[in-house]
Amino acid sequence: MAEPSEKDHKLWKGVVAVAGIMTTLVTYGVLQEKIMRVPYGEHKDYFKHSLFLVFCNRITTSAVSAGVLLASKKTVDPVAPVYTYCLVSITNILTTTCQYEALKYVSFPVQTLAKCAKMIPVMVWGTIIMQKKYKSHDYLLAVLVTLGCSIFVLYPASADLSPYDNGRESTVWGVSLMVGYLGFDGFTSTFQDKLFKGYNMDIHNQIFYTTLCSCILSLTGLILQGHLLPAIDFVYVHKDCFFDIAFLSTVATASQFFISYTIRTFGALTFATIMTTRQLVSIMLSCVWFSHPLSWEQCTGAVLVFGSIYARSFLRNAPQKPSTSETVESRSSSPTSQLSSPGNRSSSPMNRSSSPMKEGP
Numbered sequence: 025m026a027e028p029s030e031k032d033h034k035l036w037k038g039v040v041a042v043a044g045i046m047t048t049l050v051t052y053g054v055l056q057e058k059i060m061r062v063p064y065g066e067h068k069d070y071f072k073h074s075l076f077l078v079f080c081n082r083i084t085t086s087a088v089s090a091g092v093l094l095a096s097k098k099t100v101d102p103v104a105p106v107y108t109y110c111l112v113s114i115t116n117i118l119t120t121t122c123q124y125e126a127l128k129y130v131s132f133p134v135q136t137l138a139k140c141a142k143m144i145p146v147m148v149w150g151t152i153i154m155q156k157k158y159k160s161h162d163y164l165l166a167v168l169v170t171l172g173c174s175i176f177v178l179y180p181a182s183a184d185l186s187p188y189d190n191g192r193e194s195t196v197w198g199v200s201l202m203v204g205y206l207g208f209d210g211f212t213s214t215f216q217d218k219l220f221k222g223y224n225m226d227i228h229n230q231i232f233y234t235t236l237c238s239c240i241l242s243l244t245g246l247i248l249q250g251h252l253l254p255a256i257d258f259v260y261v262h263k264d265c266f267f268d269i270a271f272l273s274t275v276a277t278a279s280q281f282f283i284s285y286t287i288r289t290f291g292a293l294t295f296a297t298i299m300t301t302r303q304l305v306s307i308m309l310s311c312v313w314f315s316h317p318l319s320w321e322q323c324t325g326a327v328l329v330f331g332s333i334y335a336r337s338f339l340r341n342a343p344q345k346p347s348t349s350e351t352v353e354s355r356s357s358s359p360t361s362q363l364s365s366p367g368n369r370s371s372s373p374m375n376r377s378s379s380p381m382k383e384g385p
Contacts, residue, residue: 037289044282045298046305048275053132053306054313055272060127064262071265074124076255077272078117079242084273085280086235089228102233103225113237115212117245122205129198132310133318134176136303137329138202141166141173145210153214165332172328175321227284304330 059077063070093100102109126135144166150156246252259266286298307326310316318326 041282041286041290042298045279045286046302048279048282049299049302050306050309051275052272052279053136054309055268055275056124057127057132057310059265059268059272060124061132064258064265069258069262071255071258071262072128073246073251073255073258074121075117075242075245075249075251077124077269078120079239079246080269080273081120081276082235082238082242085277086232086239088277089232089235089280092228093226093232096228098226099229100232103229104223104233106233106237109230109233110237110241112212112216112234113241115208115215116234117238117242119205119208119212122201122208126198126201126205130202131316133307133316133322134198135202136307136310137176137326138173138199138206139303141170141206144170145206146213149210149214153218162336165336168332169329172325172332175325175328231280 056077059071060074061070090100123135130138147156147158147162147166150158243252246255259269304326311318
């Protein structure tokens with residue numbers, strides 16, 4: 025019996041990567057909308073403690089990453105100064121809190137599509153902090169994505185109301201939270217790269233200490249706000265909410281490892297395409313599952329956003345003709361240097377967000 029070829033191994037690895045990311049992150053999207061927007065119990069009580077969700081997610085991820093470090097016998101000691109992990113944790117907590125809070129005022133499709141506009145703050149922070157320069161088509165596609173997101177947000181279907189709806193005020197507050205999410209997320213991505221640059225750091229070491237700091241900070245916030253006991257009491261009374269949060273934390277943690285596996289095996293470009301497809305599937309599933317109507321303007325905005333993102337992926341993948349000088353250099357360079365992918369050399373914002381910690385929930 026013939027042994028599986030290298031092509032077959034690559035195919036099965038691709039199936040594992042796509043299935044893992046799609047299953048975990050689509051499930052994560054459905055669960056976070058259910059927890060924040062669907063009432064629990066006979067009295068139709070809403071879960072309002074978004075920081076408690078952050079705490080549960082981070083403590084689960086921290087415990088699993090610690091287990092992986094111990095099982096693989098890798099160093100558990102911090103590789104970078106502890107304050108660097110804490111700084112990343114602070115902005116990461118603010119990012120996730122804005123994400124959960126926004127679901128109280130805007131629908132999940134609006135929130136998910138708005139996330140596609142994260143390339144704008146990433147480019148801004150990259151220019152300010154890292155002094156990076158981007159190509160002209162990156163700016164053009166960023167403008168098109170922002171335009172599509174604006175159309176999607178400004179022209180909602182009249183029947184799609186949030187449980188916290190107070191008219192236009194709720195929409196403005198929800199959009200403000202999404203702007204905060206995009207700003208903090210872009211800053212986290214760029215700041216993380218700058219802080220950890222130069223450290224020979226294993227991904228699990230980074231995840232462990234960043235999430236451990238997030239656990240301590242989010243727990244402190246819950247205690248200071250007086251929300252810890254009410255949150256525990258809510259999940260104690262509403263057992264189905266407890267299982268939803270436990271499942272949410274589980275798939276959020278699993279997604280971190282699928283993301284890491286995909287980037288290491290196939291690169292940032294393939295990962296970005298899978299993530300874009302995941303967002304599209306999440307929006308469609310949310311519209312069906314939670315009965316979100318879409319106006320024709322929103323459909324137009326969605327086509328504009330995803331069309332621009334897929335166009336950018338294909339532009340990245342298009343082979344480029346090397347110049348004469350590049351050809352001479354490539355002939356004289358070592359074989360190792362010829363293995364680097366053009367997608368990984370690009371300074372586009374897509375590759376700035378290729379770290380597992382940046383794209384995870």
